Amino acid sequence: MRVSLVLLVAGVLTACSSAEGPASPSSAPAPSTRAPSGAPSEARSESEDTGTRIRIGFEGGQVEATVLDTPAGRDLVAQLPLELDMSDHGGVEKTGPLPRELSTDGEPTGADPDVGALGYYAPYGDLVLYYGDQSYFDGIVVLGRMEEGFDALGRIDGNVSVRIEALEQP
Structure with a gap:
């Protein structure tokens, strides 16, 4: 019993007297400036x-847009002209199903689209027009x-039909 008590006291004193701080990484890690793997990059x-x-x-009305020269963008342009029935979601976006899926090769696993972005929601195969602020979403x-x-x-309540056409030949 006496040996156990001595070992316990010695262990407590050793832990309390460490001048270098804890040996294990119990403190919070330093913030990273890198985006997580698969996350969108600012560049x-x-x-x-x-x-x-x-x-x-x-x-x-009508609005002009620029479709980026990416695999997904080229796949969208290849489907033009399109007529889509789009639904409103959350007062920030209109979404409508595309006839064919777009390639997501080389794309991040999700994005935080800017207001005014033209997007694709890959899980449903929907084209998305962001007229409001949508946060990051896989x-x-x-x-x-x-x-x-x-x-x-955004001033159109509910569903809207849109026609999308290229202004120039790709």
């Missing part, structure tokens, strides 16, 4: 700064950017 490649110009027409692929006038989509 855009040169191919993402160019693309195909399109027009999105809907009752009460499955989102940013396809491009709409220009001024996209806010008119």
Whole structure:
């Protein structure tokens, strides 16, 4: 019993007297400046700064956009012209099913699209027009950017039919 008590006291004193701090990594890790694997990066490649110009027409207006020169963007352009019935989701986006899935090769596993982004929700195969702020969500692929006038989509209650066509030949 006496030996056990001596060992216990010695262990406590050793743990309390360590001047170097804990030996195990119990403190919080330093913040990382790298995006997690598969997360979107802030840097855009040169191919993402160019693309195909399109027009999105809907009752009460139209908006022009640029589809990025990426595998998913090229797949979208190959399906044009399109007529889609789109539903409103959360007061921030209109979504509608595409006739065929788009390639997601080389794309991050998700994205935080900017207001005005043209996107693809891969799990459902939907084209998405972001007229409001959507936070990061797995499955989102940013396809491009709409220009001024996209806010008119937010003033349309509920569903909307859109026609999408290329303004130039890819």
